[in-house]
Amino acid sequence: MEVVDKLKILSEDSQYDLACACGTGKDDRRKRGEDGKWIYPVTLPNGGYSVLLKTLLSNVCTSDCKYCPLRSENSVRRCILTPDEISRTFMEYYKARKVFGLFLSSGIIDTPDYTMDKLIASVSLIRKKYSFKGYIHLKVIPGASEASMEEAMSLSNAVSLNIETPGRSYFNKLSQRKDFDRDIVRSLKHLSGLAKEKYPKVKLTTQFIVGASNEPDSEILKYSFGLYERLNFNRIYFSAYQENPLQPSWSETFALDSPPPASSNKLVREHRLYQSDFLIRKYGFKQEDFSYDTNGNLNLEKDPKEIWAELNPDTFPVNINSAPRELLLRVPGIGPEIASRITKYRQIHKIKELVSLGVKGKSEFKIKKYVVL
């Protein structure tokens, strides 16, 4: 098979892996370039913008994840790129200035360490033979040895290992071959330790698959706090479980009593989790600031910050001219950027109108309900 034909298959199969923030806005995380489906615009974990070549090295996989079309028992067209093929192809795209970095993941070819050897060999060629100094995001395969994790970190700007579910009991519903404690938790902790002690510049990211194991949002967010606070991860991504023609029906797959959520709701749920994640990372929200329905899920109708404001009426109105930044950030409609404009502007002038901060229209209407000038 020609390299370009392999890339067509392998890049298509990498689409559900969002752990490199493909896309730049809330609606385009799955967006891809027009010149080959393997070219993705991305926002990097440190906030920068780039265009990556994103692909799997192999869609051959010995594992059995129920949510994944690539699991071993499914009949799909399989192929593997060699380290030489992927490194050469990446450098051709890079030299043509069509991509500026690489996101490389893989199904499990034979064993986790055999796969890691191939991933590491690919990236070593790019770094050492072709002297590429730019951005590389490498996937760590669940169950990889500590030595291979360290080698991956030594060659990459970012590494990711997908946690998939908030805890062992949900994970066991999805895979019999992978072990949550041994293959996921141990590896996440080891990556965290390496980042702390030896590779502080390497960003760590992970991803939850949302809606595949009947897991509630409250559990996903509880684990998210642990990943940020205890393991110092830089970004968490959420991927709504997608039905696929190769999948049995949702309830058949997961043997659950409850009906599957409407597909539109799955993406709204994913969006609410991204909003919550943003509130944790940028707004100082704590676990107790989120509220859930009786099933432990976030409200699909309103964003979690508005819900917090409704439940804490005593906090409002906030005085725009004197409130500390942390309090400004609790106001629905005020994000980090507007909060910065407020704190800068009021050092010189009293704020008499929101429009003097460049806030108009719907945002102005929303903010006005919660502030005094």
Ligand code: SF4
């Ligand atoms: S390890 Fe699981 S999620 Fe990854 S490719 Fe294999 S079956 Fe799919």
